[in-house]
Amino acid sequence: MQSLRTIGVFTSGGDAPGMNACVRAVVRAAHAHDLEVLGIRRGYEGMIEGDIVELDGKSVSNIVQKGGTILKSARSKAFRTPEGRATAAQQLRRAGIDGLIAIGGDGTLRGAALFYEEHGVPLVGCPGTIDNDLFGTDETIGYDTALNTAIENIDRIRDTADAHDRLFLVEVMGRDAGFIALNCGIGGGAELVLIPELLTDLDDVKRKILSQMSSQTRSSIVVVAEGDELGGANRIAEALRKDPAFDPIDLRVCILGHTQRGGSPTVRDRVLASRLGAAAVDALVEGHANVMVGIVNGSIVLTPSRTVWSRRKSIDYDLLKLTEILR
Ligand code: F6P
Numbered sequence: 001m002q003s004l005r006t007i008g009v010f011t012s013g014g015d016a017p018g019m020n021a022c023v024r025a026v027v028r029a030a031h032a033h034d035l036e037v038l039g040i041r042r043g044y045e046g047m048i049e050g051d052i053v054e055l056d057g058k059s060v061s062n063i064v065q066k067g068g069t070i071l072k073s074a075r076s077k078a079f080r081t082p083e084g085r086a087t088a089a090q091q092l093r094r095a096g097i098d099g100l101i102a103i104g105g106d107g108t109l110r111g112a113a114l115f116y117e118e119h120g121v122p123l124v125g126c127p128g129t130i131d132n133d134l135f136g137t138d139e140t141i142g143y144d145t146a147l148n149t150a151i152e153n154i155d156r157i158r159d160t161a162d163a164h165d166r167l168f169l170v171e172v173m174g175r176d177a178g179f180i181a182l183n184c185g186i187g188g189g190a191e192l193v194l195i196p197e198l199l200t201d202l203d204d205v206k207r208k209i210l211s212q213m214s215s216q217t218r219s220s221i222v223v224v225a226e227g228d229e230l231g232g233a234n235r236i237a238e239a240l241r242k243d244p245a246f247d248p249i250d251l252r253v254c255i256l257g258h259t260q261r262g263g264s265p266t267v268r269d270r271v272l273a274s275r276l277g278a279a280a281v282d283a284l285v286e287g288h289a290n291v292m293v294g295i296v297n298g299s300i301v302l303t304p305s306r307t308v309w310s311r312r313k314s315i316d317y318d319l320l321k322l323t324e325i326l327r
Contacts, residue, residue: 004122004284006036008052008097011069012043012076012104012111015261016128016142018269019069022103024060025277026126031057033285038095042072043104044079044111050091064270067145067263073104079111082118089119098122099284101277103141105129106309109292113305122289124280125305126273130261133177135311136303137294141276144268146173146260147183153256154188158221164250165218167209171233171255174225180260181225182319191220191327194236196227197315202239205230209240212327213249226255275300 009026011019023039030037039059041051053059063070078084092100100123102112109125116123127134130146150172161168170190172180178195185193191212194200205222212220224233233253240246265273272295279293279300291302 004099006096007099008038008040009101010040011071011073012108015073016130017067017145017265018141018273020063020066021270021273022277025274027055027060029278029281039071042074044076045074047088052095101280103128109305110309116290124283125292126276132179135313136308141273145265150184151187161219166250167220169222169233169253171224173260175227178225181223185223190223192222193323194228195225200230
């Protein structure tokens with residue numbers, strides 16, 4: 001293996017709070033190993049265009065607490081083509097980059113595995129997505145902050161729902177996964193949680209809501225993951241409104257959307273991101289390539305990139321049972 005001198009770091013896919021803390025950790029840990037660090041802006045898109053900047057120690061000062069990503073992020077169509085990846089490899093050679101650290105979600109790691117297989121650039125991934133849907137780590141960077149943002153909003157909705165005796169369908173992010181919905185559902189005392197991992201039966205949903213609204217409480221919160229197969233909160237609301245049994249019910253929809261992606265990262269996310277960034281540098285230095293660093297049961301683990309995106313991380317079915325008991 002050629003010796004490592006210069007590493008490139010980039011953030012890719014949907015941004016997540018804590019990505020900056022991770023970039024900072026990568027830069028500082030790399031300097032501790034006497035490595036140079038270059039920042040690739042706008043993910044794979046910037047890699048293809050050669051949008052590369054030097055990252056010295058000062059460039060990552062005062063960012064640990066900031067949301068978003070100083071390196072910016074993008075979803076690149078061009079990188080999905082062999083030609084795009086070949087151009088990206090050329091740009092890396094030109095910049096003298098001999099190892100990469102990618103911070104992003106499953107799309108990022110999918111691209112990373114292909115890139116390594118075709119062009120052999122050693123690459124270590126750091127799990128960064130609010131969705132928490134990556135196999136190989138208990139938590140992803142940004143997930144805890146997103147949970148806290150969502151729960152703060154759900155608490156506010158609870159106040160107004162209660163004041164008006166209303167039913168609220170609150171949609172949280174999670175294109176393919178219900179981690180945010182499930183945990184916010186429990187934390188926010190939701191009457192019902194709908195997630196993509198579990199088939200949603202509309203009649204059952206109606207029954208549960210109607211019995212809830214007519215019994216001890218006159219307000220209700222249903223947390224819906226955007227990826228629920230019934231089609232998200234708006235579609236479910238439409239279906240409920242068509243049923244005359246719902247005529248007396250004052251129903252509102254609130255989509256929390258991208259509010260969940262922004263904001264200052266929680267301390268938990270900052271520490272997670274810092275540990276993962278430093279561990280990714282260690283992994284590259286030790287000669288690992290095509291792996292993702294994660295934390296499982298408190299310890300750093302490495303998982304092959306292909307395993308990360310070919311296996312589905314399971315939700316905790318005990319938590320799901322708990323939502324039924326507690327509602
Ligand atoms: O992957 C993270 C995520 O926030 C998903 O939960 C959501 O579906 C998606 O990104 C939204 O992506 P975009 O910002 O590109 O619309």
